[in-house]
Amino acid sequence: MSPSLPTFWVCYRYRASGGGGQEILGDKSTLVGGPARISIGVVDCFVYLLGSSGKGGPKTYVGWTNDLAQRLARHNAGKGARSTRGRTWVLLYVEKFPTRSEAMSREWHLKRDRAFRKRLLDDLAV
Numbered sequence: 001m002s003p004s005l006p007t008f009w010v011c012y013r014y015r016a017s018g019g020g021g022q023e024i025l026g027d028k029s030t031l032v033g034g035p036a037r038i039s040i041g042v043v044d045c046f047v048y049l050l051g052s053s054g055k056g057g058p059k060t061y062v063g064w065t066n067d068l069a070q071r072l073a074r075h076n077a078g079k080g081a082r083s084t085r086g087r088t089w090v091l092l093y094v095e096k097f098p099t100r101s102e103a104m105s106r107e108w109h110l111k112r113d114r115a116f117r118k119r120l121l122d123d124l125a126v
Contacts, residue, residue, distance in 0.1 A: 044066065044096055044097070044098065045064055045065070045066055045096075045097045045098075045099065045100050045102070045103035046064060046065055046066070046068050046094055046095065046096055046097070046103065047062070047063070047064045047094070047095045047097065047103050047106045047107045047110060048062070048063055048064070048065065048068060048071070048072075048091060048093065048094050048095075049061070049062050049091075049092045049093040049094075049110060049117065049120060050062075050063075050072070050075060050084070050089040050090065050091060050092060051089065051090055051092045051120060051121050052084075052087040052088060052089045052090070053121075054086070054087040054088060055086075055087075058121050059087065060092070060117040060120070060121055061075070061081065061083065061084050061089065062107055062110045062111045062117070063080075063081065063107065064100075064103040064104055064106075064107045068091075068094065072089065072091055075089045076088055076089055092120045092121075092123075093120055
């Protein structure tokens, strides 16, 4: 049984060449209503933020993966990261990256942005 997913934000990072050989990094955000499944290509990587309001109070978890649906299922089956076991998780936020290194870098930054994670958790409680 898969949990229903709330509405969440999906951010796509893209690169484009500007005039004069400049490289432009931009964001395109889309609001997705759940339950949702995001299709991905072979090289796409995702940074995701999960939320849970189980025993011990509300928690968030940030990670990266190539297969978002499978990773969420593993977390909810108790086979994900040790800190996610014993809870039911919902997907709160996703960003898509073309490379693993960009996804891992963004994961590092999101793990340190507690204010952003708290805002998403507060939205979950509403």
